[in-house]
Amino acid sequence: MDKSGKLILVPTPIGNLQDITLRAVTVLKTADLILAEDTRVSVKLLKHLEIEKHMMSHHKFNEHKTLTSIVAQIEMGNTVALISDAGTPAISDPGFLLVRACVEKGLEVECLPGPTALIPALAVSGLPTEKFVFEGFLPQKKGRQTRLKFLAEETRTMLFYESPFRLAKTLGQFCEYFGAERKACVCRELSKMFEEINRGDVKELAEYYTAHPPKGEIVIVVEGKA
Structure with a gap:
């Protein structure tokens, strides 16, 4: 055979x-x-x-x-x-x-089922989990503003992957397009020795990571529009 x-x-x-x-x-x-x-x-x-x-x-x-x-x-x-x-x-x-x-x-x-960063990040975020949308990495240049404007009306919990070098900038843009009070969670280095889960509104998180530049792999979880 x-x-x-x-x-x-x-x-x-x-x-x-x-x-x-x-x-x-x-x-x-x-x-x-x-x-x-x-x-x-x-x-x-x-x-x-x-x-x-x-x-x-x-x-x-x-x-x-x-x-x-x-x-x-x-x-x-x-x-x-x-x-x-x-x-x-x-x-x-x-x-x-x-x-x-x-x-x-x-x-x-x-x-095979197995490890992925987005599901653990969603589960620990404290944000609604029954409906969500995974956006991966946002466009770095062309189409970025258009996508952010579109997502400003998204009612489901949103998940993003982001580089540590762009994290503070991205959170600042979330303030601009989603509103400073929108709740979010930044998950860094999931499952690793220096795992960090940081929750707050996007303004607080933007200010924190501007003052404390991060390292490692990052997932951002953002609540949808009320």
Whole structure:
């Protein structure tokens, strides 16, 4: 019987390496090929898990060029595991284009449940969780103001990823477009040693992070319009 190939999206820890699942370890051990956003980052995880496996780079700068060869390997019966530097592939990370290509070819695609930054941030924020919208990273330049104007009317809880270098500026823009009293929560370095959860209105948070420039990975949770 011919071996059936598949693509498996494997979430990896966003900080604490103990957050890897047993199933994820099994997949990484048995896959024919591991696609990594940055092999220099992923090799540290694989060494921690005592896994020796061939890896290939798959990131936003080369994913258009590598699609055809990767799909061909899956068509030949190989199991390909896709991992990003941290979290779930295809969520503000490479993966969508490869998943779409496999779907269009009728190939099996599987995604393991596992670590992602946005859900823990939402859960600890103290803001409504029954309905929310994930915006990922806002446009840095073109389209940013248009998007902020649109989101000013959003009634659901909003989640954003942001760079520490732009955090204070972004919170200042939230003051301008959403109103200074809008409640928010900044989650920094989730699951890591220096995890920080900071709640308040966007004005307070903007002032705090202007005075205390942050480091690390950041999720901003903002309440929707009343």
